[in-house]
Amino acid sequence: MKKYKALWFTGREHHAAKMVDIIRFLQNQEFDVLPIVANNVVNFDNYETPLVLNGVVDYKTIYQYLNTQVMSEIRRKTHEMTSNVNHIIEAVGIPVLDYLDEFYFRFSYREMIEVYELYKQAISEEKPDVFFILHEGNFWGKIIAYLCQEMGVYCVSFQEGDYTRVPHCQFSGLSLITKYSDLVCNWGNVHINAIERAGADVSRCRPLGAPHLDKFINSPLLISKEEFCRKFSQDHSNNVVLFLLPLFRIAPKNILDIIDDVVQWFGSNPHLSLILRGHPFDKANEILFNQKYKNMKNIVIDSEMELHEIVQFVDACLLQQTTAGDECLAFGVPLIEVPFTGTSIPGGYYEKGVALEIQNKDELSIIDEVVKDGSPISKKFLQDYLSNVFYSLDGRTCERIHQEVVTLLESKGAGK
Amino acid sequence: MNGSPIFLNLFFLWGNNMGIALVIVNTVDEAYIKAVKNMLSNRSVRNDLWVTCSHVVEAELKKKGLEITCVSINRSRWELKKIREFSEPLVKQNPFYDTTLPGTELTCGEVLFHDRYLQLASFPNSLPQNDVIASLAFDLLVAPVDVHDRLAQFAVRLAKQRGVSVIGVQNGFLRTKENLESLLAYDMLYVDSFYDSMFLQQNHGVKSNVIVLKDYVEREKNVTDIAQNLPVLRDKFRLELDIRHDTVVITLLFSIRHIWELRSFLNEIIKNKNQIEENEKNIALLIHFEGDKEKEEWGTLFKKENDIINLYTIGPDVDLLKLLSISDMVFSFRLNTLVELGGQLGISSFVYDPFGFNETCKLCASSNINILENTDVNLNGLVNQYEKI
Numbered sequence: 137m138k139k140y141k142a143l144w145f146t147g148r149e150h151h152a153a154k155m156v157d158i159i160r161f162l163q164n165q166e167f168d169v170l171p172i173v174a175n176n177v178v179n180f181d182n183y184e185t186p187l188v189l190n191g192v193v194d195y196k197t198i199y200q201y202l203n204t205q206v207m208s209e210i211r212r213k214t215h216e217m218t219s220n221v222n223h224i225i226e227a228v229g230i231p232v233l234d235y236l237d238e239f240y241f242r243f244s245y246r247e248m249i250e251v252y253e254l255y256k257q258a259i260s261e262e263k264p265d266v267f268f269i270l271h272e273g274n275f276w277g278k279i280i281a282y283l284c285q286e287m288g289v290y291c292v293s294f295q296e297g298d299y300t301r302v303p304h305c306q307f308s309g310l311s312l313i314t315k316y317s318d319l320v321c322n323w324g325n326v327h328i329n330a331i332e333r334a335g336a337d338v339s340r341c342r343p344l345g346a347p348h349l350d351k352f353i354n355s356p357l358l359i360s361k362e363e364f365c366r367k368f369s370q371d372h373s374n375n376v377v378l379f380l381l382p383l384f385r386i387a388p389k390n391i392l393d394i395i396d397d398v399v400q401w402f403g404s405n406p407h408l409s410l411i412l413r414g415h416p417f418d419k420a421n422e423i424l425f426n427q428k429y430k431n432m433k434n435i436v437i438d439s440e441m442e443l444h445e446i447v448q449f450v451d452a453c454l455l456q457q458t459t460a461g462d463e464c465l466a467f468g469v470p471l472i473e474v475p476f477t478g479t480s481i482p483g484g485y486y487e488k489g490v491a492l493e494i495q496n497k498d499e500l501s502i503i504d505e506v507v508k509d510g511s512p513i514s515k516k517f518l519q520d521y522l523s524n525v526f527y528s529l530d531g532r533t534c535e536r537i538h539q540e541v542v543t544l545l546e547s548k549g550a551g552k
Numbered sequence: 553m554n555g556s557p558i559f560l561n562l563f564f565l566w567g568n569n570m571g572i573a574l575v576i577v578n579t580v581d582e583a584y585i586k587a588v589k590n591m592l593s594n595r596s597v598r599n600d601l602w603v604t605c606s607h608v609v610e611a612e613l614k615k616k617g618l619e620i621t622c623v624s625i626n627r628s629r630w631e632l633k634k635i636r637e638f639s640e641p642l643v644k645q646n647p648f649y650d651t652t653l654p655g656t657e658l659t660c661g662e663v664l665f666h667d668r669y670l671q672l673a674s675f676p677n678s679l680p681q682n683d684v685i686a687s688l689a690f691d692l693l694v695a696p697v698d699v700h701d702r703l704a705q706f707a708v709r710l711a712k713q714r715g716v717s718v719i720g721v722q723n724g725f726l727r728t729k730e731n732l733e734s735l736l737a738y739d740m741l742y743v744d745s746f747y748d749s750m751f752l753q754q755n756h757g758v759k760s761n762v763i764v765l766k767d768y769v770e771r772e773k774n775v776t777d778i779a780q781n782l783p784v785l786r787d788k789f790r791l792e793l794d795i796r797h798d799t800v801v802i803t804l805l806f807s808i809r810h811i812w813e814l815r816s817f818l819n820e821i822i823k824n825k826n827q828i829e830e831n832e833k834n835i836a837l838l839i840h841f842e843g844d845k846e847k848e849e850w851g852t853l854f855k856k857e858n859d860i861i862n863l864y865t866i867g868p869d870v871d872l873l874k875l876l877s878i879s880d881m882v883f884s885f886r887l888n889t890l891v892e893l894g895g896q897l898g899i900s901s902f903v904y905d906p907f908g909f910n911e912t913c914k915l916c917a918s919s920n921i922n923i924l925e926n927t928d929v930n931l932n933g934l935v936n937q938y939e940k941i
Contacts, residue, residue: 175809175811175812177809178668178672181808182808182811182845182849182853183811184811184853185849185852185853188852188853189852197811197812199812199813199909200812202906202907202909203907204907206907207907207908207909212654213653213654213655214733216654217651217653217654218733220651221648221651221733222735224647224648224651225709225735228647229709230646230647230648231641231642231645231646232642232643232646232648232665232669232673233705233706233709234678234682234706234709235642235673235674235675235678235679235682235702236669236672236673236674236702237672237699237700237701237702237705238699238702238705238734238735239699239700239730239734240668240669240672241669242699242730242733242734243729243730244664244668244669245660245664246729246730246733248653248660248663248664249653249654252653252656252658273666273667274667274668275663275664275667275668278658278662278663279658279663282656282658286656309662309666309667312662312666315662
């Protein structure tokens with residue numbers, strides 16, 4: 137029997153992806169971790185497949201804790217909430233309704249009550265010492281973290297992405313992202329500083345590294361260049377450049393022109409291969425690019441290979457409003473931002489001094505220089521930057537997190 | 553109102569002022585348009601103005617000869633800074649932000665506003681559309697009863713603020729869990745069926761004298777005709793799909809929203825697998841995929857169940873009538889068209905809704921549908937009881 141019992145929330149694909157490694161590490165130590173997932177009826181996502189694809193087979197759903205009493209509480213509270221909400225709407229209105237489907241509004245507070253009551257029941261039955269969540273800045277994380285505080289269970293949260301680039305920085309959930317957590321495992325000091333600037337209490341934040349990077353640091357190449365070239369019919373002697381595309385809904389309106397300028401330049405430079413990698417939320421664009429660039433031999437359109445599988449043989453990375461640049465730098469890949477607006481991307485990698493910049497198609501030859509000669513940016517500067525972003529890239533982040541969690545639990549005598 | 557096809561003369565709502573009727577249309581729904589036209593044709597109006605926020609809808613309806621205007625204005629993508637400046641007051645000055653989950657200090661704001669609402673709210677699209685509607689003068693609003701239609705919902709609230717009468721016209725499945733709480737602020741409602749009318753009366757306290765049934769007689773006749781032809785259709789489609797005449801086909805709807813329910817149901821079947829196999833009737837379980845997503849995920853999610861019991865699959869593009877005609881029993885996990893039509897056609901129809909999580913009892917005023925709220929499922933017993941062969 138393991139010493140500590142833990143619950144783990146995962147409800148979306150990136151929750152599973154970012155946390156599965158640390159969870160497995162803890163399961164190999166003294167933790168018995170039970171994943172409990174919730175549906176997301178707002179997006180109608182499938183909440184189980186991400187776990188299954190990550191090799192997690194033993195899990196529960198919160199609906200397995202449903203019983204007559206829980207359902208009765210859900211109904212009672214939903215009725216009360218509806219009454220409160222309708223009074224507000226009739227008296228003063230709720231301005232956000234002018235911009236939000238009433239479906240999402242109504243269903244969200246019902247779902248909030250469902251998730252609260254079901255996780256409450258789950259925690260009551262399972263009696264965990266600790267609950268792991270990706271972070272408090274999302275719908276379920278906030279509810280679970282609050283419940284943990286209410287029910288005397290430790291809540292440990294992690295980090296989803298680059299907090300220095302979170303849109304609506306001053307106003308976003310960053311100001312509340314540490315509110316109920318007992319321990320917040322951040323990637324590095326630069327992210328903790330961003331949370332603090334947003335107004336959050338950072339006393340429970342610890343810079344420990346990014347746990348999902350450990351396996352890429354500790355493991356050999358997952359996809360060799362030979363395999364890549366064979367799979368995509370690329371010349372093995374070509375240098376490979378990756379273009380990380382932004383989420384289109386926040387990209388500049390001429391993003392397709394920018395992409396086309398870049399692609400056409402590569403078309404006339406067949407000694408280079410270009411991988412166009414769309415944002416995970418923009419899968420439809422892959423079809424568009426496949427059609428548009430299908431006859432260009434040195435252009436590869438692919439979003440299936442893991443970023444870390446590709447960066448290990450990529451010679452440079454082009455960026456446009458994406459936050460994945462840090463992970464490229466972590467694997468020694470030079471960055472080049474392509475704003476094409478005449479001004480630098482605010483808060484971007486060029487402004488931070490860790491990337492070059494191309495402002496128009498006449499400057500695209502910089503790519504050739506970088507792949508041949510490497511980045512002109514000081515290695516020491518990059519190392520210092522990365523240690524602030526990722527604390528350490530020694531492949532031992534999971535060990536550090538494990539130590540912090542055990543220290544937390546032992547401080548209050550948790551566990552068997 | 554118990555089914556008589558009455559189209560009320562709305563003259564009394566307006567008095568003698570034959571003003572402008574603003575009609576919101578955001579789907580290409582011929583039944584909705586027909587119902588609205590019939591309603592408006594019963595009086596003389598100075599003008600009726602049809603608007604939509606979809607260029608696609610505008611184009612399609614113009615092809616059908618309808619005068620309609622799209623109020624969507626293409627704006628360049630808002631900068632993040634503008635979204636921040638615009639949305640911050642919506643959050644900070646919002647009384648709903650501080651509303652707490654009953655019995656807790658957890659505010660709706662910290663759970664819902666910073667992530668979910670911010671991602672789902674459509675500021676760039678909605679702002680100009682709302683401005684256009686707000687600039688219009690109208691004396692009557694006709695809008696779809698649809699909680700997914702943001703423009704319609706805005707127009708309804710605006711109309712109420714102005715003291716303008718609002719007529720809601722049903723244009724989709726009304727009896728859903730999310731509609732239990734929706735604010736149906738209409739002065740009159742045109743609905744598809746008696747069951748929709750009962751739903752409104754029982755759950756929303758809507759008075760029966762403001763509910764009108766659309767084309768009731770015509771629809772009832774269609775269902776009766778289909779029911780009479782069902783045995784012929786059954787033989788025809790079973791032959792087409794190579795299903796034996798004496799096989800008991802139990803159709804289960806699979807929706808991504810109801811993975812848990814279906815798994816729970818299948819686990820019950822697995823528990824009683826021997827009994828089902830020993831039943832003298834040849835029973836076939838047919839999984840109907842609600843959509844492409846379900847078809848894609850099925851193999852990963854239900855591998856274990858597939859390995860234990862024999863499950864056939866069909867859809868999602870199968871014709872509903874064809875599916876019902878080959879089925880002896882249909883199961884869904886929420887009230888929907890499949891089980892409702894199945895019940896009307898005399899096919900044993902069930903909603904498996906453990907503990908009433910999907911609120912089927914509240915949604916379902918139909919005696920033609922059986923609601924199972926217990927987690928135990930005696931499928932063998934149900935087959936013996938309900939199957940008609």
